Each structure stands twice: as structure tokens, then as C-alpha cells.
Amino acid sequence: LLHAGPTVAAEGTAGQRARWLPPVLRGDEIWCQGFSEPEAGSDLAALRTRAVRDGDTYVVSGQKIWTSHAEVADWCELLVRTDPDAPKHRGISWLAMPMDAPGVTVRPLRTPAGSTEFAEVFLDEVRVPAGNRVGAENDGWRVTMVTLSFERGTAFVGEVVACRRTLDALAAEARRNGRWDDPVLRRRLGRLNAEFRALWRLT
Template sequence: MDAFPEEAPFRNEIRTWLADHLVGEFAALRGLGGSGSEHEAYPERIAWNRHLAASGWTCLGWPEEYGGRGFGLTRQVVFHEEYARANAPARVNHLGEELLGPTLIARGTDAQKERFLPPIVAVDELWCQGYSEPDAGSDLANVRTRAHREGDDWVIDGQKIWTSLAQHADWCFAVVRTEPGSRRHAGLSYLLVPLRQPGVTIRPIRQLTGTSEFNEVFFTGARTRADLVVGEPGDGWRVAMATLSYERGVSTIGQQVGFARELAEIVAEARANGSVDDPWIADRIATSKLGLEVLRTHALRTLAGAPAPGADNVQKLLWARWHRELGELAMQVRGAPGLTVGAPYVPDRRQSMFLFARADTLYGGSDEIQRTIIAERVLGLPKEPRA
């Protein structure tokens, strides 16, 4: 039974629209894209996303005055569920639509909203997130990329790493150090930086999957206008934390529908090859099904009420560990054939899922960082010693 039965007409509207529009050139895009598979049909998926935008299916939760639909939580959840159930292609503008956009709406200037929000709604400009660095992964306060004022510009020097989809992005929202001699959280600023300029070099990082959705980004005298700082100079930590608070929103419900599809496919394979008769594998399958119900219940409960301290950190811990273990289960069901890849090296979809899921507990804030945040900020336990 679907959640939110009162939204049945809206749910049927979405189902009908997707059935009517995922046809023709778009039909072949079903199931493509997503974590570890962002290389799949990228130009075609941009065209699909722009088709969504033209029909009013982007930025659903944004206020109407900024080009959104002004939908509440329930309708956003219903949309993400139906989008995932239709096996529609992964969208390309998550970072702009669900992270930067809400940040600008809450903290940007009127000029910044006017300049940047319409192209996000229309999927005309794509964004990436410039947080992690070689010595500042989950420890964001250790940022060393620096910027200084030179006339009407910020001039930026430094390096970002593990930057998702930077090779396709037009802009980057980056946390940089703008106060010389500052340490930790102080002296950081949140800049909007154009990537298509001579001072920016982007190098894709080839992963175990053979794909390259992560990148190194080097800034060497790169420039952005002085008025493209979100919030006040030196207040970047606060703005960056606000952005992260949007990261685990209603789209996680759609993510879980995708997880359910992956689990169903693994169960079907286990039945086909007889491995489901192995008591250990049968137990792992049952545990995965229960875990998925826990994920959904926690997400809905968290989204429905006032934000509880640490709830998003718990959600990240839950889904990352669950999905990594699902990848392991997929290989155990496959058995020895899962260990081989032909030449040229192109892992199949299930192998790619297993390999990429090894990083689930690292990106977006490692498990260790999530537990530390919960311990220190929610439970009030003593802080870890820091150098």
C-alpha cells in the first residue's frame, strides 16, 4: 500500500506523466545514471532533465517566487517515489537543485538569487561542490585553498579533490580560506566560482569501476567576482553547514526505492542460481529486507517532524552501511563468477555496484565523522583530541 493515500490523484498524475514521456528517445534512458554510473548517456540525460524542467518537474520544494512548485514534504516524497519506481534516469542537477539552490534561497543576496536560481530550475547551468581537499576530506575545517581580494575579484589558489561531476559542471560552490593566519572554522568563505576559465584545471580520477565521476580541481589564480560570496566573508563555515543540512532531504526516499529494486534483482538472481537455498544467504536477504524497512521508517519519521539533532547523521550511517553490505551480498549470491571481469576491463552493473558501494561509508562524511558528530553534538560526550 502506498504511503499518503490522500495524495493518490497526484501520484497518478506523476505516474501518467512519466509513462507518457519516458518514450521515444527517452525510453532507452530508463535505469541509467546514478552513483558509480554517472557516465551513462550523460548528454541524453541532460536533455531529459531539461524536458522535466520545461514541464515543471524540477525544484519542486522551492517557493514559487524562485521558479519552484512550492510543494510540501508529502508531495515531494510522492514524486521521488514514483520517479524511482518508473526507473527514470538519474537526474544530473542534484547539487544545484538540492544543495546550492536552497542555500541561496535562505542566505543569498537578491542579486545572487536572480542570477543563479533560474538557470538551476531550467538545468541550463550545472554545479559541483568544492569542499574536500587532500588534507581536508571529512575534516572540512582543515581547508587550505585560499582566496584574497584583488580589486573587484577574489583570486583563488589551491586544490579540491573527490569533486563529483566537476568535469561537467559550469560552476562550483567552494569553501576557501580568506583570512590569512586563521585556523579551523574561522576565516572561511563560501564562494561561487566559474569553472570555465584559464585558472581552473580539472583532472578526472579513474576509480575501480573504470569510471571517473570524481575529480581533482586545481585553482591557479582563478577568479570570481567579489560579490559572489554567500553570506559574509569569514562566515563560510556556517553557510557550508547549512548546505550540508539539505543534503539528506526527501530525495533519500527515492534512493530507497532504487535500493529496493537492487535488492529485488539480487533476490531474483539468488533464486535463479539456487544460492537462496544457502541458509547464510537466505539470512542475509532477510536482514537486508528488514534493514530497508528501517531506512524508510526512519527517513519518513525524520522528514515529517521538526529536525532532530543528529537525525541526518544517523540516516547517513544507516543507508551507507546497508548499501555497502548489499553490494557484498550481490557478490556472494553471484559466487566465483562475480570475481572475474573480461577484457577490456568493464565490470557489469552488479560488480560496479559492489565496487562503488565500498565508498558509501566514506563520501558525504565518513562513518567515523558521523559518529563523532552524534557523540559530541547530540550526546554531549567529551570531544576527541585534535592537533
């Protein structure tokens, strides 16, 4: 809903939109994001996971890390290097990879807090149909910027809504118990309201 879906809506073909979007909207299929690698974090374009074209499929080998919810995902929006000789931002493609494809191994990472939300994903000659590429071959960096724009825009929408609801509840309670007459309290709530409204506009 927050990154793969909007990317497919914006950049996918009619067939890709028809195949992938309805299950996302119904909550029937979950996507994870296979972008980061051990040597490609902030410098994402340094990614090395390789996809070699073999007829109508790509043969993908490499490793991803910090893949949130990989254990439960049905699909992975996967960044791969399709042209190792091109400048690093130009040789990348964006693929939709089924997580149950042979050669995909998910190894959960346990955080200090005990959760296993992240995983490493190992890819050993995974065959991905070329028809699962979103955008043109080697144009994946541009598609990635589309994905990240959606993700940055919507990632915290739930938190903003929760903040606004809590503020409404606080104001209602202050009106109920008589504290609403306190100008200091009203000013503080008003300021928070302005900040949350600004945050909502940015979202």
C-alpha cells in the same frame, strides 16, 4: 538541486537567487561541490585553498579533490580560506566559481570500477567576483553547515522513493497472486513499510 541551490535560496541575496536558481530548476546549469582537499576531508575546516581579495575580485589558488561531476559542471560551490590568521573554522568563505574561469583545471580520477565521476580540480590564480560570495566574508563555515544540512537531508530522497515504489509493487503482486493471505509475508512487508515511512520522515 540538493546542496548549492537550497544554500543559495537560504543564504543568497535577492540578486544571487534570481541569477542562479532558475537555471538550476530548469536543469540548464549544473553545480559541483569544491569542499574536500587532499589534506582536508573529515577535517574539512583544515582546507588551505587561498582566496586573496583584489578590489572587487578574489584571486583563488589551491586544489580540490573528489569533486563529483566537475567535468560537466558550470559552477562550483567553493570553500576558500579568506583569513589565514583566524581560527580555522572562522577564516573560510563560500564562493560560487564559474568552472570555465581561466586558471581552473579539471583532472578526472578513474575509480577501480572504471567511472570518472570524481575529479581533482586545480585552481591557479582564478579570479572570482566578490559578488559571488554567499554569506559574509569569513562566515563560510556557517554557510557550509547550511549546505551540508540540505545535502544530508535530501541526498538519498530518490532511493527512498524507489524503495517505497518497489514495496507498493510487491504488495500489489502479493494481492494479485494470493500470497497476501500469508501472515508472515504481510508482517515482513508491513515492517518494511514502517521503516521506509520512518526514513521518509527523517528525510
